[in-house]
Amino acid sequence: MENILRNIKVNGIAKEEGLLNTLDIEKATKLIKPIREAGNMGGIGLSTNLKSLLIKLVKFDFRTMAASIYFLQLAKKLELAKISEKILESNVKLYYMDCYRSQKSDQQLVDWHLDHSVSEIMNPEKRAIRFIFYLTDTSSDHGCLGYIPKSNLVSYALKKGIFEKVLKHTPHKPLVDFRKVIQIKENYQYIKNIVGEEAIKEFLKNTDFADKKNFIENRFDHTVKRGGALIFDELGVHSAQKTSLGERIIFRYFYVKSKIH
Numbered sequence: 251m252e253n254i255l256r257n258i259k260v261n262g263i264a265k266e267e268g269l270l271n272t273l274d275i276e277k278a279t280k281l282i283k284p285i286r287e288a289g290n291m292g293g294i295g296l297s298t299n300l301k302s303l304l305i306k307l308v309k310f311d312f313r314t315m316a317a318s319i320y321f322l323q324l325a326k327k328l329e330l331a332k333i334s335e336k337i338l339e340s341n342v343k344l345y346y347m348d349c350y351r352s353q354k355s356d357q358q359l360v361d362w363h364l365d366h367s368v369s370e371i372m373n374p375e376k377r378a379i380r381f382i383f384y385l386t387d388t389s390s391d392h393g394c395l396g397y398i399p400k401s402n403l404v405s406y407a408l409k410k411g412i413f414e415k416v417l418k419h420t421p422h423k424p425l426v427d428f429r430k431v432i433q434i435k436e437n438y439q440y441i442k443n444i445v446g447e448e449a450i451k452e453f454l455k456n457t458d459f460a461d462k463k464n465f466i467e468n469r470f471d472h473t474v475k476r477g478g479a480l481i482f483d484e485l486g487v488h489s490a491q492k493t494s495l496g497e498r499i500i501f502r503y504f505y506v507k508s509k510i511h
């Protein structure tokens with residue numbers, strides 16, 4: 251727990267190998283495979299509350315229902331809410347849970363980007379702590395997540411300024427756009443006052459690869475073995491490498507503060 255808290259505080263992301271035992275891995279894989287057909291790249295949402303479970307029941311969607319119940323129990327066993335509470339320093343609630351089954355592909359799964367950054371004006375206090383559990387090994391050649399250290403802090407500051415209407419809202423989803431937006435004079439000044447100039451400079455230096463054509467950047471990859479998980483602040487800049495070695499199966503939990511003051 252201490253390691254997770256320290257790494258998230260410093261970099262916005264933490265890795266924990268071996269969180270799932272062999273039985274968990276087998277059971278989770280068995281539950282996900284039938285509800286997400288091979289070849290479909292999208293995630294499938296699971297039920298996080300009783301109402302949503304009942305809807306699945308009414309629709310005779312027993313497979314998704316069984317998977318949802320299992321993943322809710324697993325979250326309890328692994329005390330994910332407790333970990334999120336410590337990270338967010340608040341009571342939390344599970345607001346989203348899903349699973350993915352990505353097929354072998356030579357296309358990058360997801361390019362470097364920020365979530366919640368197109369038309370949405372987001373209160374950054376509503377950010378989620380995400381847990382991604384891997385049921386297949388990941389590597390730089392195979393479906394691992396990339397995450398720019400401390401990018402969550404810069405992103406938080408920009409979103410705060412926009413949300414409080416001190417800064418003008420400019421969409422900033424792709425990393426290249428985000429880099430431009432944070433260098434606008436007023437934005438830069440505002441972010442600097444919150445995170446300090448060192449943090450912005452470090453971020454800009456770490457991400458100068460984004461301005462090059464056809465860049466491939468592996469320095470910020472977080473490879474995880476089957477049964478391990480990544481825990482991170484969703485405001486950070488992230489990517490997912492191509493799944494060039496075969497199938498990749500994951501499931502995810504998103505925890506948010508239960509009340510925003």
Ligand SMILES: [Fe+2]
Nearest residue numbers: 363364365488
């Ligand atoms: Fe994303």
